[in-house]
Amino acid sequence: MPYVNIKITREGATKEQKAELIEGVTRLLKDVLGKNPATTFVTIDEVDTDNWGVGGIPVTELRKQQK
Amino acid sequence: MPYVNIKITREGATKEQKAELIEGVTRLLKDVLGKNPATTFVTIDEVDTDNWGVGGIPVTELRKQQK
Amino acid sequence: MPYVNIKITREGATKEQKAELIEGVTRLLKDVLGKNPATTFVTIDEVDTDNWGVGGIPVTELRKQQK
Amino acid sequence: MPYVNIKITREGATKEQKAELIEGVTRLLKDVLGKNPATTFVTIDEVDTDNWGVGGIPVTELRKQQK
Amino acid sequence: MPYVNIKITREGATKEQKAELIEGVTRLLKDVLGKNPATTFVTIDEVDTDNWGVGGIPVTELRKQQK
Amino acid sequence: MPYVNIKITREGATKEQKAELIEGVTRLLKDVLGKNPATTFVTIDEVDTDNWGVGGIPVTELRKQQK
Numbered sequence: 001m002p003y004v005n006i007k008i009t010r011e012g013a014t015k016e017q018k019a020e021l022i023e024g025v026t027r028l029l030k031d032v033l034g035k036n037p038a039t040t041f042v043t044i045d046e047v048d049t050d051n052w053g054v055g056g057i058p059v060t061e062l063r064k065q066q067k
Numbered sequence: 068m069p070y071v072n073i074k075i076t077r078e079g080a081t082k083e084q085k086a087e088l089i090e091g092v093t094r095l096l097k098d099v100l101g102k103n104p105a106t107t108f109v110t111i112d113e114v115d116t117d118n119w120g121v122g123g124i125p126v127t128e129l130r131k132q133q134k
Numbered sequence: 135m136p137y138v139n140i141k142i143t144r145e146g147a148t149k150e151q152k153a154e155l156i157e158g159v160t161r162l163l164k165d166v167l168g169k170n171p172a173t174t175f176v177t178i179d180e181v182d183t184d185n186w187g188v189g190g191i192p193v194t195e196l197r198k199q200q201k
Numbered sequence: 202m203p204y205v206n207i208k209i210t211r212e213g214a215t216k217e218q219k220a221e222l223i224e225g226v227t228r229l230l231k232d233v234l235g236k237n238p239a240t241t242f243v244t245i246d247e248v249d250t251d252n253w254g255v256g257g258i259p260v261t262e263l264r265k266q267q268k
Numbered sequence: 269m270p271y272v273n274i275k276i277t278r279e280g281a282t283k284e285q286k287a288e289l290i291e292g293v294t295r296l297l298k299d300v301l302g303k304n305p306a307t308t309f310v311t312i313d314e315v316d317t318d319n320w321g322v323g324g325i326p327v328t329e330l331r332k333q334q335k
Numbered sequence: 336m337p338y339v340n341i342k343i344t345r346e347g348a349t350k351e352q353k354a355e356l357i358e359g360v361t362r363l364l365k366d367v368l369g370k371n372p373a374t375t376f377v378t379i380d381e382v383d384t385d386n387w388g389v390g391g392i393p394v395t396e397l398r399k400q401q402k
Binding site: 283286287290291293294295305306308309310311312313314 | 342382385386387388389390391392393395396
């Protein structure tokens with residue numbers, strides 16, 4: 001009965017990509033630890049780039065610098 | 068000083084229902100462990116059904132199959 | 135399919151008390167939102183009092199002051 | 202490689218204030234524990250006042266009482 | 269810069285299995301969303317079976333019933 | 336009423352250093368957002384280096400490579 005939480009920045013992940021993440025993580029837990037998919041939960045949090053910092057700087061700023 | 072986080076799918080929980088959850092969890096912690104309600108925090112995350120998977124499938128898909 | 139995480143300080147909650155929390159939260163989600171207990175997960179984190187702060191002070195210190 | 206999650210009520214924190222939180226927490230982890238800012242992540246969750254309870258009451262209600 | 273938290277019951281996952289989970293989740297995020305492994309964090313929480321409930325019952329009890 | 340969770344690897348942070356983190360984060364939230372320290376909670380999770388991965392590799396391995 002695993003519970004997995006994935007946090008990514010909100011930068012356009014599609015419904016299909018999120019379904020792939022859910023499917024892939026669930027299969028990984030089955031393959032590695034024999035966990036039952038029926039009781040494996042996966043949640044995805046999409047976080048605004050203003051609300052995620054790396055190196056002390058919001059990702060919004062990092063993206064501007066990368067351009 | 069407990070901290071409780073409740074994650075549910077975003078499927079129409081009302082303001083009143085959320086208030087009931089907050090009240091009920093806070094009372095439970097008082098009744099079972101004697102925790103002071105004044106320092107009990109409860110947060111509720113409502114997660115889009117595209118972003119929650121069970122059995123490797125997004126809840127959005129599960130809901131369609133259940134119809 | 136709710137997921138609930140309860141954080142309390144590690145100060146001697148018994149196995150029976152933790153079972154009561156699990157049972158009570160699961161019933162609350164059924165009563166208030168009609169959630170199926172079979173797919174309701176509850177996890178409890180017991181946090182050392184050195185690792186929990188309120189008012190800028192570790193709970194270890196608060197407990198000494200309360201004596 | 203610390204990971205810090207800050208939860209606050211959604212009550213108008215500005216982009217600049219959130220950048221200050223990110224910068225301040227990252228520096229604190231460097232100053233206290235020598236952690237490398239480049240691998241320090243900070244995420245901020247802004248939670249609706251209907252979805253945050255203290256003392257068994259939603260913050261939305263507390264704010265009305267405080268007026 | 270994804271952050272992934274995996275919660276499993278503490279029931280004997282080996283160091284090697286945990287390394288496989290870390291490797292697999294990191295690769296999944298690269299394959300599906302193009303995320304850079306260097307800034308992908310994965311943490312694993314192993315939760316005592318007394319502290320994890322499903323269906324309103326601690327996993328410790330469920331395991332006894334399954335025998 | 337902010338809630339802050341700090342996750343670091345379990346590599347010898349002292350009680351005093353953890354108290355400094357608690358004090359520093361609480362003050363930061365007061366300085367930047369005017370949050371009341373009395374209702375600011377900080378929790379610190381110390382995660383085993385086998386259970387934390389960066390770049391797809393457990394920190395236990397990274398530390399060996401850094402020697």
